[in-house]
Amino acid sequence: MAESDFNLFLVNSVSADDQRRPSVAQLANGNILVVWDSGKPVVVGGPDYPEVDIKARIFDPDGNEVVPEFRVNPVPGLSANGSGSDIYQISPVVTALANGNAVVTYATDESLAVARIISPTGSPVTGEIALDQDSPSIDRDVDVVALDSGGFVATWISSPNGANTYFEISARIFDANGSPATGEFQVSQINLDHQQFPTVTQFANGNIGFAWQTDGTYHIKGRVFDTSGTPVTDEYQVSTGVSGDLNNSRWNAKIAGLDNGNQAVVWGEANDIKVRVLGPDGSAVSAVFNANTYDPTDPTAIDGWQPDVIVLDDGRFLVAWANGYAGIRARVFNADGSEAVPEFDISPAADFNAQQEGEVEVVQLADGRLMFTWEEFTDEADGNGRGIEAVVMKLPTYDYDTGQFVSVGSAAVDDINGILVQDTGQDDLVVALDGNDIVDAGDGDDTIYGDSAPAGAAANLSLSFADEIAASTGKGKDRLYGGSGKDSIYGGGGRDKLKGEDGKDKLYGGKGKDTLVGGKDGDKFVFAPHEGKDKVLDFGNDKGKGKDKLNLKAFDFDSKADALDAFHGSGKHTYFKAEGTKIILKGFDHDDLGGGDLIV
The missing domain is CATH 2.120.10.10 (Neuraminidase)
Incomplete structure (x- = not known):
């Protein structure tokens, strides 16, 4: 395309x-x-x-x-x-x-x-x-x-x-x-x-x-x-x-x-x-x-x-x-x-x-x-x-029972543009299945999964999609985009690109080599052990509209000081490495990193 x-x-x-x-x-x-x-x-x-x-x-x-x-x-x-x-x-x-x-x-x-x-x-x-x-x-x-x-x-x-x-x-x-x-x-x-x-x-x-x-x-x-x-x-x-x-x-x-x-x-x-x-x-x-x-x-x-x-x-x-x-x-x-x-x-x-x-x-x-x-x-x-x-x-597709636009990807190479399926200011759940998907959520406080949605979230989708959601593995190269709301964006198991756009977003890279961009406002980048190698392209670059944070709660650090010890680098080359997960903060100066940037 x-x-x-x-x-x-x-x-x-x-x-x-x-x-x-x-x-x-x-x-x-x-x-x-x-x-x-x-x-x-x-x-x-x-x-x-x-x-x-x-x-x-x-x-x-x-x-x-x-x-x-x-x-x-x-x-x-x-x-x-x-x-x-x-x-x-x-x-x-x-x-x-x-x-x-x-x-x-x-x-x-x-x-x-x-x-x-x-x-x-x-x-x-x-x-x-x-x-x-x-x-x-x-x-x-x-x-x-x-x-x-x-x-x-x-x-x-x-x-x-x-x-x-x-x-x-x-x-x-x-x-x-x-x-x-x-x-x-x-x-x-x-x-x-x-x-x-x-x-x-x-x-x-x-x-x-x-x-x-x-x-x-x-x-x-x-x-x-x-x-x-x-x-x-x-x-x-x-x-x-x-x-x-x-x-x-x-x-x-x-x-x-x-x-x-x-x-x-x-x-x-x-x-x-x-x-x-x-x-x-x-x-x-x-x-x-x-x-x-x-x-x-x-x-x-x-x-x-x-x-x-x-x-x-x-x-x-x-x-x-x-x-x-x-x-x-x-x-x-x-x-x-x-x-x-x-x-x-x-x-x-x-x-x-x-x-x-x-x-x-x-x-x-x-x-x-x-x-x-x-x-x-x-x-x-x-x-x-x-x-x-x-x-x-x-x-x-619009589900009048839930009042939500719904779009579900297939096992092919799909372009699912949520601007197309949602921009009425409503809150949506979008699930991209296997394949190389593109999802853009638009306005509203949205939740986007690059693989299968958890059981509680799946209830927000029409039942006709339930089997597809349960069967999905999310191994494609997905591109997931938020809008102007407070979006939660979940990558799958492939090489995904997550972009929050406007709003205070939460970005979850998941497994695989992912690229994360928070966009404007203060965003939270959430990571867990054994998730591979991810890049954050704009950490700290929120144009003065908030403060970006790295959520490392899943690593069970005793303190923020212990978490800071897992970061390495010099100048504008900063990376985190622990328990099978590596996070590269591209363009972010290691000397500028402090406890206020972390959630543990």
Whole structure:
């Protein structure tokens, strides 16, 4: 897996300029295609759309590169001061076709909404295909989805009068080769104001559902067509509430066709991510409800924006959204709109205070895992402006009887990121079994075991995992991470890495050659006889927020003075050796060690 203990990896390999607006799809061969636009940063007085090219890169399901980064648009774009070619290509969307290829749609500076079909290896199958039939002066905001027939339907905003007077929503259906199967047809029915941000899906009955924002009332609208482009319904309103209120405007709608025949529509509204379940004819199945848990009375609360929605293999649906400086979040719902998995975090805790993220997209892979990708707004991702990040993860499990997220590793090489399975401030128990596991607990006062949990702790897990816990031996190379709570982290019998992160944590290395990092605040490092050779990388380096201590109670020293006699070294080379256990305090000066550093 690529580049991170959190299963987090950088999508773009070229870091020059800004990388923005990612879209992701899993191809028929199982590989993952990510596309994005790449270009110059926006500057004051510069062009509104300085993007230059549409880039892409293909990965295997674990995030390893299969095809290096390549350009999708056939003619290279030019920077804002260039001439003689498209200045920009912008806002790509990708969908996988049944024949193994993929289609990428995007807008160009020539006011065209276009598509291009590419092979599973990234080679072009077609040139640029103009989506519109009448070539109006403005076409952009393209979305696309593959159809059961093997073709695809694309939708975009267009200005039929050839000027920026008003926008309507247009669409057209194509076969798998990119040849038009229908003419262009108008989706929006009422076009007194701008209609924008269209989204499209196919329902279980084969019909095609659209949703978009109308600029005058700031509501989300919808309409249904059959696969010949013939209307099945009139335009209907999805959102509720006050019309024409700019402060509570609705935007960035996304639509998904549910397995039971209904549809789920999500959108941003003020500080919230809204959801509504509707029938295949647009009739209401649920009221409008929130996906996020934004609390306007909390001064530290961060609003949600730019949502995405997908249908999971089991019929539930997942809503993901950007949460500003708090990263990427998601929540899972049953088909009727009731909660299935509470809100949880996607991006690693290390990112939260330094980065801002948005433009999230998610896809479920053939093996059931999820891949999220998003735009990193700062230079933290690739060191040079905006970058594209992604993470592959397992869908978290939540036990409503105990009120806890639960994740149990397998005997394979597992990545279990507790930021993914827990970041609601609750207290969790996580058990990693045999194999090379990665566990990150997130917030809350958590207990993490790199091997089997003791009998009393196992009761906190759902019974379905009891046999696995009893059978585990914890001999893998585990990486166990705490969060911002007071965490207790237990290594197993392998070469483990334990990191407490924030909070006053307890770290137990266990047997094997382990590496321990307490993180901020005063942490306790607990050792016992016959546990092998461990390293503590940051003992005493708690940034003034507490005092680290070594817990040596298991050695039965008569006094702290006796315990100090077991430490040796000079300068910044300090180690403890007794009863089959060796502890190296890396970078800690032996002369600075005193009884106050020990618990005996």
